[in-house]
Amino acid sequence: MHGPYDALLLVSFGGPEGPDDVMPFLENVTRGRGIPRERLLGVAEHYQHFGGVSPINEQNRALLAALRDELARQGVDLPVWWGNRNWGPYLTDTLAEMADKGHRRVLALVTSAYSSYSGCRQYREDLHVALEPLGDRAPQVDKVRHYFDHPGFVGATVRAVADALEQVPEGSPVAFVTHSVPDAMDEVSGAPFGGHMYVRQHEAVAALVAQRVEAETGRRVAHELVYCSRSGPPTQPWLEPDVNDHLRALKEAGAPGVVVAPIGFVSDHMEVKFDLDTEAAETAKEIGLPFARAATVGTDAEFVSGLVDMVRERAAVESGAPAERPALTDIGPWPDVCPAGCCANLRAYKPTCCGED
Ligand SMILES: CC1=C(CCC(=O)O)c2cc3nc(cc4[nH]c(cc5[nH]c(cc1n2)c(C)c5CCC(=O)O)c(CCC(=O)O)c4C)C(CCC(=O)O)=C3C
Numbered sequence: 001m002h003g004p005y006d007a008l009l010l011v012s013f014g015g016p017e018g019p020d021d022v023m024p025f026l027e028n029v030t031r032g033r034g035i036p037r038e039r040l041l042g043v044a045e046h047y048q049h050f051g052g053v054s055p056i057n058e059q060n061r062a063l064l065a066a067l068r069d070e071l072a073r074q075g076v077d078l079p080v081w082w083g084n085r086n087w088g089p090y091l092t093d094t095l096a097e098m099a100d101k102g103h104r105r106v107l108a109l110v111t112s113a114y115s116s117y118s119g120c121r122q123y124r125e126d127l128h129v130a131l132e133p134l135g136d137r138a139p140q141v142d143k144v145r146h147y148f149d150h151p152g153f154v155g156a157t158v159r160a161v162a163d164a165l166e167q168v169p170e171g172s173p174v175a176f177v178t179h180s181v182p183d184a185m186d187e188v189s190g191a192p193f194g195g196h197m198y199v200r201q202h203e204a205v206a207a208l209v210a211q212r213v214e215a216e217t218g219r220r221v222a223h224e225l226v227y228c229s230r231s232g233p234p235t236q237p238w239l240e241p242d243v244n245d246h247l248r249a250l251k252e253a254g255a256p257g258v259v260v261a262p263i264g265f266v267s268d269h270m271e272v273k274f275d276l277d278t279e280a281a282e283t284a285k286e287i288g289l290p291f292a293r294a295a296t297v298g299t300d301a302e303f304v305s306g307l308v309d310m311v312r313e314r315a316a317v318e319s320g321a322p323a324e325r326p327a328l329t330d331i332g333p334w335p336d337v338c339p340a341g342c343c344a345n346l347r348a349y350k351p352t353c354c355g356e357d
């Protein structure tokens with residue numbers, strides 16, 4: 001049922017839990033990343049606007065509970081642990097404790113559905129850093145493949161978009177939104193498969209979701225992929241258009257309303273709460289464009305059972321048992337082990353785990 005694995009490890013970003021955590025958290029996130037000081041202070045304000053508490057930790061606690069329930073329901077007897085990149089519980093501490101408890105073979109599940117340095121290799125680097133000091137006691141860690149086109153993620157997203165469309169006038173388009181990244185980061189995402197996989201995976205999911213929503217509702221659904229949360233120096237090109245500019249363009253083109261669907265985020269992260277629910281909603285109000293935000297997958301039952309299916313799939317693969325590898329776009333199924341050169345770190349090569357390099 002769980003193959004060679006003796007534990008599941010939820011790996012996430014982490015976020016501040018109070019006002020005093022905000023600056024140290026932001027320093028953890030941006031160490032060596034060349035983010036301008038003004039941007040940091042601006043983002044600190046976003047967090048302070050919500051009492052210095054990121055929604056992400058509570059959402060991960062809810063996901064942990066949902067995963068435990070679903071594993072039990074499917075008869076998979078695996079303990080579930082949790083570790084973050086940028087705030088407690090830190091991956092380093094979690095993996096040390098897991099080693100103390102005797103875990104030898106761990107399957108990691110990352111709260112990021114797509115390929116990119118930020119969403120994949122950087123987590124794999126962090127896993128390596130956490131495992132290295134453990135020496136011989138370090139468990140072997142594998143990572144669940146990217147799930148952007150898994151039926152659980154897609155199915156939950158289709159329902160969320162269809163529900164949001166009910167709240168805006170007929171004929172409203174869908175703006176699928178993800179986190180902007182530097183053009184250069186997109187270019188090397190999934191390099192062994194031709195690169196630009198960050199954008200290509202999102203485009204494929206957006207097209208598939210729009211098509212399924214059309215089939216389900218009988219409405220025609222125009223759509224576009226747009227971006228939020230740009231940072232970095234203004235001289236550096238990042239993925240565009242920004243969601244706010246897109247809303248203005250839609251208004252000018254006569255759109256009767258808009259659904260904003262944050263397919264780049266698995267739960268209502270700060271980017272969703274601030275950049276979409278606060279900032280983009282304000283833009284829409286200002287220009288008089290009816291606006292609805294589609295839910296993120298969060299702890300949706302179809303999404304969570306899809307994740308558990310993927311855990312069982314990988315366990316079967318590692319046991320040499322036959323495994324179905326469902327994937328709904330022609331980009332997937334993404335490989336279990338990232339090939340060498342996937343999602344390069346453009347600053348410096350660092351050793352990783354769960355990949356060929
Ligand atoms: C692709 C991607 C994801 C999705 C994949 C995944 O989910 O991991 C993601 C997730 C997240 N990003 C988050 C927060 C931040 N990201 C920052 C900075 C950056 N993100 C980037 C990309 C991504 N980020 C990039 C290219 C930068 C520039 C600096 C760098 O090159 O590393 C900064 C610094 C300030 C700023 O620059 O805006 C913050 C505070 C949070 C927590 C939110 C919460 O608290 O709810 C989450 C889940």
Ligand SMILES: [Fe+2]
Binds near residue numbers: 179
């Ligand atoms: Fe980020």
